Amino acid sequence: MALIVQKYGGSSLADAQKIRAVARRIAKTRDLKKKVVAVVSAMGDTTDELINLASQVSNSPEPRELDLLLSSGEVVSCTLMAMALRSLGYDAISLTGLQAGIHTDTAHGRARIDRVDTDRVIRELEAERIVVVAGFQGFTEDLDVTTLGRGGSDTSAVALAAALKAERCEVYTDVEGIYTADPRIVSNARRLEEITYEEMLELAAYGAKMHPRSIELASVYNIPIYVAASFGETPGTLIHGDVPMMEHRVKVTGVTYDRNVAKITLRGVPDRPGIAATLFEPLSAAGISVDTIVQNTSLDQFTDLSFTVTRTDLRDAVKRVRSVSEGMGARDVVTDDSLSKVSIVGAGMLDAPGYASRMFRALADADINIDMITTSEIRITCIVAESRVEDAVQILHKAFQLEEP
Amino acid sequence: MALIVQKYGGSSLADAQKIRAVARRIAKTRDLKKKVVAVVSAMGDTTDELINLASQVSNSPEPRELDLLLSSGEVVSCTLMAMALRSLGYDAISLTGLQAGIHTDTAHGRARIDRVDTDRVIRELEAERIVVVAGFQGFTEDLDVTTLGRGGSDTSAVALAAALKAERCEVYTDVEGIYTADPRIVSNARRLEEITYEEMLELAAYGAKMHPRSIELASVYNIPIYVAASFGETPGTLIHGDVPMMEHRVKVTGVTYDRNVAKITLRGVPDRPGIAATLFEPLSAAGISVDTIVQNTSLDQFTDLSFTVTRTDLRDAVKRVRSVSEGMGARDVVTDDSLSKVSIVGAGMLDAPGYASRMFRALADADINIDMITTSEIRITCIVAESRVEDAVQILHKAFQLEEP
Numbered sequence: 001m002a003l004i005v006q007k008y009g010g011s012s013l014a015d016a017q018k019i020r021a022v023a024r025r026i027a028k029t030r031d032l033k034k035k036v037v038a039v040v041s042a043m044g045d046t047t048d049e050l051i052n053l054a055s056q057v058s059n060s061p062e063p064r065e066l067d068l069l070l071s072s073g074e075v076v077s078c079t080l081m082a083m084a085l086r087s088l089g090y091d092a093i094s095l096t097g098l099q100a101g102i103h104t105d106t107a108h109g110r111a112r113i114d115r116v117d118t119d120r121v122i123r124e125l126e127a128e129r130i131v132v133v134a135g136f137q138g139f140t141e142d143l144d145v146t147t148l149g150r151g152g153s154d155t156s157a158v159a160l161a162a163a164l165k166a167e168r169c170e171v172y173t174d175v176e177g178i179y180t181a182d183p184r185i186v187s188n189a190r191r192l193e194e195i196t197y198e199e200m201l202e203l204a205a206y207g208a209k210m211h212p213r214s215i216e217l218a219s220v221y222n223i224p225i226y227v228a229a230s231f232g233e234t235p236g237t238l239i240h241g242d243v244p245m246m247e248h249r250v251k252v253t254g255v256t257y258d259r260n261v262a263k264i265t266l267r268g269v270p271d272r273p274g275i276a277a278t279l280f281e282p283l284s285a286a287g288i289s290v291d292t293i294v295q296n297t298s299l300d301q302f303t304d305l306s307f308t309v310t311r312t313d314l315r316d317a318v319k320r321v322r323s324v325s326e327g328m329g330a331r332d333v334v335t336d337d338s339l340s341k342v343s344i345v346g347a348g349m350l351d352a353p354g355y356a357s358r359m360f361r362a363l364a365d366a367d368i369n370i371d372m373i374t375t376s377e378i379r380i381t382c383i384v385a386e387s388r389v390e391d392a393v394q395i396l397h398k399a400f401q402l403e404e405p
Numbered sequence: 406m407a408l409i410v411q412k413y414g415g416s417s418l419a420d421a422q423k424i425r426a427v428a429r430r431i432a433k434t435r436d437l438k439k440k441v442v443a444v445v446s447a448m449g450d451t452t453d454e455l456i457n458l459a460s461q462v463s464n465s466p467e468p469r470e471l472d473l474l475l476s477s478g479e480v481v482s483c484t485l486m487a488m489a490l491r492s493l494g495y496d497a498i499s500l501t502g503l504q505a506g507i508h509t510d511t512a513h514g515r516a517r518i519d520r521v522d523t524d525r526v527i528r529e530l531e532a533e534r535i536v537v538v539a540g541f542q543g544f545t546e547d548l549d550v551t552t553l554g555r556g557g558s559d560t561s562a563v564a565l566a567a568a569l570k571a572e573r574c575e576v577y578t579d580v581e582g583i584y585t586a587d588p589r590i591v592s593n594a595r596r597l598e599e600i601t602y603e604e605m606l607e608l609a610a611y612g613a614k615m616h617p618r619s620i621e622l623a624s625v626y627n628i629p630i631y632v633a634a635s636f637g638e639t640p641g642t643l644i645h646g647d648v649p650m651m652e653h654r655v656k657v658t659g660v661t662y663d664r665n666v667a668k669i670t671l672r673g674v675p676d677r678p679g680i681a682a683t684l685f686e687p688l689s690a691a692g693i694s695v696d697t698i699v700q701n702t703s704l705d706q707f708t709d710l711s712f713t714v715t716r717t718d719l720r721d722a723v724k725r726v727r728s729v730s731e732g733m734g735a736r737d738v739v740t741d742d743s744l745s746k747v748s749i750v751g752a753g754m755l756d757a758p759g760y761a762s763r764m765f766r767a768l769a770d771a772d773i774n775i776d777m778i779t780t781s782e783i784r785i786t787c788i789v790a791e792s793r794v795e796d797a798v799q800i801l802h803k804a805f806q807l808e809e810p
Contacts, residue, residue, distance in 0.1 A: 054485065056422075086470075
């Protein structure tokens with residue numbers, strides 16, 4: 001009998017009524033003679049409420065304690081889901097991360113799954129039960145509870161799907177799949193029927209809803225992920241790695257954006273070996289991710305060096321940059337926190353030239369200035385003024401005719 | 406270094422402010438160079454709220470699921486307590502029932518502790534940490550979470566104290582120890598400095614706040630229990646088994662009462678062997694506890710048989726009694742749900758005659774009719790009309806001069 005792993009997000013489980021509605025959806029899959037493992041997030045805003053409670057007793061809650069605290073949210077939702085399923089007449093059992101055998105490292109707050117011991121889950125599935133697993137959590141060798149960080153429940157679901165060799169992993173959420181652009185900005189944005197792992201990774205990293213970790217994991221184990229709305233019957237988007245079919249498509253898949261961008265520029269840096277290392281080592285040591293890096297062609301022996309960080313990290317990053325910039329002989333350090341990124345993504349760009357120039361032309365025609373450019377094999381990103389980012393998304397969506405199937 | 410186990414009830418942990426106040430109290434004990442294990446209940450009304458949530462998704466939540474759901478309440482409070490202690494500068498760690506090694510049987514909702522594996526707790530204590538344990542919960546061989554039923558956190562605390570050979574177990578609650586009578590009824594009720602396990606068992610079973618299970622366990626392992634208020638410095642009551650000192654005291658220790666009493670009477674039952682078994686077997690099979698049983702002296706071959714159950718069980722009990730009473734040849738079945746129990750308790754009564762007659766005389770002088778009488782070695786209980794039970798408590802408190810130390 002084929003096995004489906006489903007994952008339901010917190011907004012789909014916000015109250016008892018929604019939990020019962022999701023239970024009916026899970027039951028429907030069971031009616032199709034599938035084995036079902038359902039991974040659930042915490043109800044609605046539970047996680048935020050627990051974090052708020054923690055902040056009332058401590059200024060800096062220890063990650064180990066915070067993990068155990070937060071893990072209670074998913075325990076509540078998984079037990080309620082098992083009860084709701086049983087009251088519909090379906091045999092079901094809830095399992096915590098520990099009971100489901102989700103072993104992780106000890107990096108509290110952002111633990112990585114080491115392995116999944118599937119014995120208990122398989123035993124319950126063989127007893128014809130629907131297995132409801134608390135997402136977002138695992139445990140260490142010491143039986144300490146860990147949480148998997150952002151996107152954790154998606155990662156739990158994909159890891160279980162991989163370990164159990166599931167037919168596919170279905171992620172149900174409050175959006176109806178993956179779109180060619182944010183429908184709030186582009187009114188005729190189109191839902192994609194399918195998308196490759198690589199494209200989804202770029203979209204996810206550059207603004208879309210799913211967390212890159214779960215996509216990476218699915219890609220490694222080749223588990224198809226179906227993203228769809230928790231309620232209603234609208235079809236969703238299948239994320240998979242079926243490259244042959246993809247080769248027929250030479251086209252941009254989607255436009256994405258990110259407002260959380262700030263730029264730091266060191267001006268008049270003497271151009272000699274080692275300056276990049278001197279600059280970026282202290283940032284990496286402080287856990288600050290540096291994104292786009294641009295170094296201008298050297299004029300005389302001086303160069304300008306710009307890079308972006310998230311706005312959240314700007315203050316801290318500037319402090320650290322200033323502390324090394326003088327020793328580097330830089331003239332000054334300037335910042336800009338009114339920028340955004342806009343990207344086009346598509347596996348079709350890989351071998352087809354002309355996409356970059358079409359993007360730049362479309363932006364130029366709309367009088368949108370490009371501050372920096374960065375590319376990957378399947379993505380072209382421009383840094384533009386935040387005031388023009390919505391225009392840019394709309395213009396690019398139109399320029400690449402994404403509204404047409 | 407001596408070890409103290411402390412237990413804090415839910416009303417002492419109702420919000421972040423109270424949790425911080427309890428943390429300061431725990432810290433004070435640590436300052437006395439004691440090792441400390443603190444067992445906590447769920448915050449305030451958490452357990453009721455979780456039960457309410459369960460009832461919204463299922464008419465009859467499975468005990469296994471309900472246990473896992475409810476266990477989350479104590480996980481929240483123990484992690485918050487560890488955080489609060491750390492923010493006061495004390496090293497602390499929270500442990501779930503599973504992490505604290507509290508092994509139970511599989512009787513969900515009313516599990517019994519089989520053994521406590523103290524390895525982890527001892528390791529944390531040796532690392533100079535305050536160990537905060539989630540009360541009320543344990544786990545089975547299968548790693549399923551169980552709850553210990555009513556009074557569960559008291560039982561967790563005493564079990565840990567026994568397994569760790571603690572100096573004593575301190576139970577902090579919203580009352581200032583054990584009183585000679587309910588202070589809401591008897592204005593000059595006196596707080597007891599000490600009381601034996603046996604007396605406390607009778608008081609607990611007959612209305613006082615602590616659950617008999619924890620007292621029994623403490624008695625078996627000879628762990629002194631100190632009951633006191635969570636906040637303030639008023640001294641509490643020591644429950645212990647120090648009999649030598651007790652023998653000097655020939656006196657009633659306290660008066661207690663219970664309003665949750667209903668009586669069932671079978672009239673005109675043919676008096677032959679086996680009638681009690683025929684009657685009580687179906688009740689016991691249905692999990693209905695029968696308390697006082699009185700069989701009147703047989704006149705001709707007929708007898709009247711009365712017994713009490715809790716009011717909560719009355720309806721169900723009567724149904725079951727009627728189904729067997731006809732076969733027994735009983736004339737009819739009558740009930741009375743307007744009764745209460747009033748008891749005097751004291752180890753001093755063991756070998757000293759005259760207590761019963763003083764009790765009956767005091768009630769008679771106040772025109773309080775005694776419906777039924779039952780006794781143990783250290784307790785005399787009278788069933789009286791509920792309308793007179795407060796009078797009875799006051800009169801007996803005065804008759805035995807309990808206001809005097």
